[in-house]
Amino acid sequence: MSAAANFADRLWQAVDEKRSRACVGLDARLERIPSFLCEETDSAAECLLAFNRQIIEAVAEHVVAAKPQVAFYEMYGPAGVAAFAETCRCAKQHGLVVIADVKRGDIGSTAAAYARAYLGPADEQGRAAFDVDAVTINPYLGSDSVEPFLAEAQASGKGLFVLVKTSNKSSAEIQELQASGKPVYEHVAKLVSKWAQRLPGRRGYSGVGAVVGATFPEQAAALRKLLPGVPFLVPGYGAQGGSAQDVACCFDEDGYGAIVNSSRGIIFAYEGAQWEERQFAEAAAAAARRMKQEINAALGR
Amino acid sequence: MSAAANFADRLWQAVDEKRSRACVGLDARLERIPSFLCEETDSAAECLLAFNRQIIEAVAEHVVAAKPQVAFYEMYGPAGVAAFAETCRCAKQHGLVVIADVKRGDIGSTAAAYARAYLGPADEQGRAAFDVDAVTINPYLGSDSVEPFLAEAQASGKGLFVLVKTSNKSSAEIQELQASGKPVYEHVAKLVSKWAQRLPGRRGYSGVGAVVGATFPEQAAALRKLLPGVPFLVPGYGAQGGSAQDVACCFDEDGYGAIVNSSRGIIFAYEGAQWEERQFAEAAAAAARRMKQEINAALGR
Numbered sequence: 372m373s374a375a376a377n378f379a380d381r382l383w384q385a386v387d388e389k390r391s392r393a394c395v396g397l398d399a400r401l402e403r404i405p406s407f408l409c410e411e412t413d414s415a416a417e418c419l420l421a422f423n424r425q426i427i428e429a430v431a432e433h434v435v436a437a438k439p440q441v442a443f444y445e446m447y448g449p450a451g452v453a454a455f456a457e458t459c460r461c462a463k464q465h466g467l468v469v470i471a472d473v474k475r476g477d478i479g480s481t482a483a484a485y486a487r488a489y490l491g492p493a494d495e496q497g498r499a500a501f502d503v504d505a506v507t508i509n510p511y512l513g514s515d516s517v518e519p520f521l522a523e524a525q526a527s528g529k530g531l532f533v534l535v536k537t538s539n540k541s542s543a544e545i546q547e548l549q550a551s552g553k554p555v556y557e558h559v560a561k562l563v564s565k566w567a568q569r570l571p572g573r574r575g576y577s578g579v580g581a582v583v584g585a586t587f588p589e590q591a592a593a594l595r596k597l598l599p600g601v602p603f604l605v606p607g608y609g610a611q612g613g614s615a616q617d618v619a620c621c622f623d624e625d626g627y628g629a630i631v632n633s634s635r636g637i638i639f640a641y642e643g644a645q646w647e648e649r650q651f652a653e654a655a656a657a658a659a660r661r662m663k664q665e666i667n668a669a670l671g672r
Numbered sequence: 673m674s675a676a677a678n679f680a681d682r683l684w685q686a687v688d689e690k691r692s693r694a695c696v697g698l699d700a701r702l703e704r705i706p707s708f709l710c711e712e713t714d715s716a717a718e719c720l721l722a723f724n725r726q727i728i729e730a731v732a733e734h735v736v737a738a739k740p741q742v743a744f745y746e747m748y749g750p751a752g753v754a755a756f757a758e759t760c761r762c763a764k765q766h767g768l769v770v771i772a773d774v775k776r777g778d779i780g781s782t783a784a785a786y787a788r789a790y791l792g793p794a795d796e797q798g799r800a801a802f803d804v805d806a807v808t809i810n811p812y813l814g815s816d817s818v819e820p821f822l823a824e825a826q827a828s829g830k831g832l833f834v835l836v837k838t839s840n841k842s843s844a845e846i847q848e849l850q851a852s853g854k855p856v857y858e859h860v861a862k863l864v865s866k867w868a869q870r871l872p873g874r875r876g877y878s879g880v881g882a883v884v885g886a887t888f889p890e891q892a893a894a895l896r897k898l899l900p901g902v903p904f905l906v907p908g909y910g911a912q913g914g915s916a917q918d919v920a921c922c923f924d925e926d927g928y929g930a931i932v933n934s935s936r937g938i939i940f941a942y943e944g945a946q947w948e949e950r951q952f953a954e955a956a957a958a959a960a961r962r963m964k965q966e967i968n969a970a971l972g973r
Contacts, residue, residue, distance in 0.1 A: 398782070442778060442785035446792075448801035449757050453750035474778055476810055477743060478840040478907075481699070484743035491747075500749035509777055511812045511835060513842030534812060539779040541814030548859055550849035555856060558849055 377572035378505055378530030379580070379602050383627050385435040385468055390672075391663040392626070394470065394604070395430050395655075396634025397423050397439035397458055403639050405648040416450040419443070422651075423458045426638050427465050429652035433659035436504075437462035438470040438604075438632050459503050469503040470604065474534060476509030476516050483519035490523035490531075505530035507582055507604070510559050514566070521569050521579070530570070530578040530602075533563050535594060538584025538607030556590075560597050567601050576600050576627070583621060585613025585631065592620035595628070603629040608662070609636025615662075615669035626672045633662055678873030679806055679831030680881070680903050684928050686736040686769055691973075692964040693923070695771070695905070696731050696956075697935025698724050698740035698759055704940050706949040717751040720744070723952075724759045727939050728766050730953035734960035737805075738763035739771040739905075739933050760804050770804040771905065775835060777810030777817050784820035791824035791832075806831035808883055808905065811860050815867075822870045822880070831871070831879040831903075834864050836895060839885025839908030857891075861898050868902050877901050877928070884922060886914025886932065893921035896929070904930040909963070910937025916963075916970035927973045934963055 386392055399419045401409065409418040427437060439462070444455035462469045475485040489506045493499040508520055510533050520531045536546055536556045546556040563581050570578030577600050583591045585607035595603070603621045607613040608631045621629035640658035641651035687693055700720045702710065710719040728738060740763070745756035763770045776786040790807045794800040809821055811834050821832045837847055837857045847857040864882050871879030878901050884892045886908035896904070904922045908914040909932045922930035941959035942952035 400785075440778075440782055440785075442776070442782045442789065445789040446785045446801055448789070448799070449750055449754035451801065452753040456750050474776070474810075475743070476777075477741075477775055478838065481741055481743045484701075484741075484747045488743070488746040488749070498749070500747055500752065509775075509810050509812055511810055511846055512838050512840055513845035513847070515840050515842040537779065537813050539813055539816050541816040544814035544863060545812055545856065545860065546814070548849075548851035548856060550851045550856070555846065555849060555851070559846065562845060 376528045377570065378524065378528060378578035379572040379576035380574055381504070381528070382435065382468055382602060382630065383574055383576065386627065389432065389435055390667065391433055391435050392622070392630050392666050393434045393659060393663045394436040394438050394630045394632040395426070395434045395637050395659060396472070396606070396632045397426065397437055397462070397638065398443050398634040399423060399638060400443060403642070405641070405651050407648060414450060415447045416454040419447070419451070420454040420457055424461055425652040426655050427462050427467070429656040430637060430659040431465040431467060433656065433663045434467065436468040436470055436630055438472050440472040440634070456501050459501055463502055468505070470505045470507065470532065471501060471503040472507050474507050474509045476512050478512060479515040479519060482516045486519040486523040490520060490527055490529040492527065505532060505580070507532045507534065509534050510562065514562065517566055521566060524570055524578050528578070530580060532580040532582050532604040533559070533566070535559050535563060535581040536583050536587060536590050538586045538611055538613070542584065557597065560594055563601060564598055574627070576602050580604055582606065585618045586611055588617040588620055595621055605629050605631045609633040615665040618666065619669045622670055626670045631666055637662065677829045678871065679825065679829060679879035680873040680877035681875055682805070682829070683736065683769055683903060683931065684875055684877065687928065690733065690736055691968065692734055692736050693927070693931050693967050694735045694960060694964045695737040695739050695931045695933040696727070696735045696938050696960060697907070697933045698727065698738055698763070698939065699744050699935040700724060700939060701744060704943070706942070706952050708949060715751060716748045717755040720748070720752070721755040721758055725762055726953040727956050728763050728768070730957040731938060731960040732766040732768060734957065734964045735768065737769040737771055737931055739773050741773040741935070757802050760802055764803055769806070771806045771808065771833065772802060772804040773808050775808050775810045777813050779813060780816040780820060783817045787820040787824040791821060791828055791830040793828065806833060808833045808835065810835050811863065815863065818867055822867060825871055825879050829879070831881060833881040833883050833905040834860070834867070836860050836864060836882040837884050837888060837891055839887045839912055839914070843885065858898065861895055864902060865899055875928070877903050881905055883907065886919045887912055889918040889921055896922055906930050906932045910934040916966040919967065920970045923971055927971045932967055938963065
């Protein structure tokens with residue numbers, strides 16, 4: 372595969388191969404990881420990694436992507452960040468598209484450093500700082516904060532997902548302020564639409580995507596119309612309340628255009644009554660399979 | 673000092689002790705670090721750290737705070753993040769107030785992990801993930817993304833600076849959209865004002881601050897009036913174009929209310945014609961001293 376293959380093209384190829392539109396959120400919290408795993412490891416970071424490795428192996432056939440949320444690793448300082456990097460590497464080795472959920476956003480010269488960290492080329496030893504396929508970014512600082520990510524993504528065939536409408540309750544406070552007759556998030560969508568022109572793929576979609584929460588289906592449907600050719604990363608499925616019906620509107624007529632993330636609903640599925648602790652990976656695989664099927668069913672596929 | 677001493681009170685105490693309102697931005701870029709230093713070290717991360725240690729030691733008497741920008745460390749992966757953590761520790765040991773410029777922002781459960789990482793208590797071994805006094809955060813997700821930082825800061829006497837009006841050119845694209853007759857950043861300011869009530873100090877200022885760029889002095893002056901009792905972190909001095917006159921409007925009548933950051937203008941001052949490479953720390957100290965004096969002069973202090 373050419374290094375500059377478009378990110379969206381790669382994503383839909385994975386969707387075709389796996390018949391799945393699901394993404395697993397690798398947001399491990401120590402206190403919810405089976406205790407026997409932590410007893411077998413020497414540190415919080417090692418325990419997270421041991422958990423993630425087994426989850427990744429178990430769910431890889433049912434999900435197209437993995438989205439580790441870096442906050443849960445930064446919590447444990449540099450060792451935690453090393454576990455994050457290793458988690459990304461492991462997910463990639465298992466054939467998953469890796470989306471680093473970092474929500475970075477800063478002025479141009481700083482954004483360039485972040486872009487390099489997550490989307491940049493490997494060094495002479497063949498190691499990238501973090502070996503991922505895409506990142507999430509925060510648009511509050513405007514175009515010059517996004518430009519360095521576009522430049523790196525263009526060079527490397529990687530992708531980015533810009534926060535447009537997030538899944539949390541207070542997202543309305545700023546994102547839904549009305550400016551010139553439309554909410555702020557639609558203004559952001561308009562910028563995303565412009566940025567997306569920079570990374571065109573072969574199948575009508577850009578390497579520039581949008582984060583659109585599953586918890587606000589009406590707004591998601593409106594955004595789908597506003598942003599043809601922009602892949603959606605849809606958080607909020609499962610634990611946060613979004614259903615397969617809720618996310619259906621994020622897809623196009625052909626069943627592309629979005630991937631849907633579930634974190635806790637997959638990785639902590641073993642907490643359900645029918646499972647035992649030692650079955651955590653099996654439970655995660657079952658939850659991922661069910662999610663994949665639910666979404667496909669809602670799309671009639 | 674009680675663990676719950678208010679962040680702003682500690683900040684103004686440092687201002688009193690040092691007669692300085694300057695903050696040094698520790699945004700080291702490998703390609704601008706004197707080459708002899710890198711030849712003496714084994715990795716990029718070690719070189720950054722060696723540079724920072726000498727800069728911190730040299731400027732500590734002239735600045736009240738240090739603001740490492742984490743992007744420049746994340747660039748080098750986990751080892752870079754370890755250098756970031758060590759840089760924070762070193763700045764603290766030299767008596768500086770440490771502001772981690774991380775601009776994090778995420779949904780509540782994730783924000784709690786970030787808040788814990790940067791403002792949370794130390795573990796049983798007495799080590800915090802990152803031992804800093806305050807962080808910068810991005811408000812795009814609204815109150816529930818800020819709440820965990822407020823809770824941690826309240827418990828620990830630490831602080832936060834919320835992005836209100838940033839120093840970069842395209843900050844206008846979203847921050848200056850007009851909603852109900854005022855720009856988005858003033859709506860954010862109103863939220864900051866509300867959040868600030870949670871962390872009152874003894875000297876009329878809150879532990880909740882605002883990031884207000886020095887490059888837009890008129891807007892900064894308006895924000896100073898809108899946000900009494902909210903400390904400003906003012907980036908954009910020096911290399912980005914802000915002058916001592918530009919930042920004067922960010923202070924109150926008594927010369928408190930703001931600290932001003934310069935990164936490249938201090939740490940790479942040795943690039944000026946009158947210095948040699950080996951004098952980089954001396955050059956930084958001279959630049960920090962001059963900045964301190966310029967700001968004090970502009971305030972008539």
